Amino acid sequence: MGRGLLVVVFGGVSVSAFTACALISGLGDLAVCSNADCPEPADGGADAMADVTSDGGPQSCTAAPGPCIGALAAGWTPLAFAPSRTNGCPPNFVASDLLSSPSAQPGVCACACNLVTQPTCGVGVVSISYGNGACGNGPLTFNVTVDGQCVDYGVGSFNETAFQKWSKSVLTAGTCNGSAIVDPSKVTTTAVRACAPPAACDEDVCNGVVPAGFKSCIARDGNASCPPGPFTQQFVTGTSTSAQCSACSACTTSAQCQAATARAYGDSACTVLKDSVVADGNCNATVSAGGVSHFKYQAPVQNVTCTPGTSTPTVDLVATRTICCR
Helix, strand or coil: CCCCCCEEEECCEEEEHHHHHHHHHHHCCCCCCCCCCCCCCCCCCCCCCCCCECCCCCECCCCCCCHHHHCCCCCCEEEEEECCCCCCCCCCCEEEEEEEEEEECCCCEEEEEEEEECCECCCEEEEEEEECCCCCEEEEEEEECCCCCCEECCCCCECCCCEEEECCCCCECCEEEEEEEECHHHEEEEEEEEEECCHHHHHHHHCCCCCCCCEEEEEEEECCCCCCCCCCEEEEEECEEEEEECCCCCCEEEEEECCEEEEEECCCCCCCEEEEEEECCCEEECCCCCCECEEEEECCEEEEEEECCCCCEEEEEECCEEEEEC
16 A cells, blocks of 8 residues: 555644654654554654654653763753743753842942931030130130030139130031941842753753753753863853842041030039120120139031941852853
């Protein structure tokens, strides 16, 4: 009986009788033609269907473990890999969605500026010159150690002269420290996909028979160099990313002093106010108060700012795996 060309519709695609036989027999289903009706493969059938994949079905592989698998260095296994997630893995492959090429974008690390001590304009050495016609006497100097401190003149109770000249306030910078703040959302990555073949497909994948859109690769855990051989294109992947920030560089504070005032009191608790004189470096009139014994030198601070330092990010992949492709 003469042979006619048998055409079979398989998975929505018209294929020849031999291809249909290969597909179905490769899946363990019943053949659609007898041995007499199926055409012979051109090369004896050993690898004729190694790269045949049904539409949306499993990839059929027939090559037994051979020279390619045998030549792999210890720890390396075959893998189909795509540097994107456009294509899906065949259902008989194990899919892994991974990340590669992590990059720290601006804003991954920021520094908070925390004031430890506030800037002040009311501490330090202050001086007073005095007199009844001009400020020709003095100066007397006092070391104010606490802002708003009640300071003893050191001469008991006395009557003020008609004029006093108090030194202008001087800013004493505050202190601060910085703490790093990490924002993982500012880390960018490339989404990639790996397909681990079943054991029956190891040799085929190793030799370059991979699903459409994928590369023939080998892989191992950790960050490693590619071994000698045809697999030279390296991809370091991971399941997620982690971002760390270095210690922040030094922060700085700044402020402005408002007009200072020297207030005279008649008691050691500075509750009995006697007089107030502007502390602006000029010779100013007083009320010539009597019974003065203590004073407060006060200079309010305004526009306090804390400028943070900077921090350098380090971005790593978590659960790294090295993939080397042809």
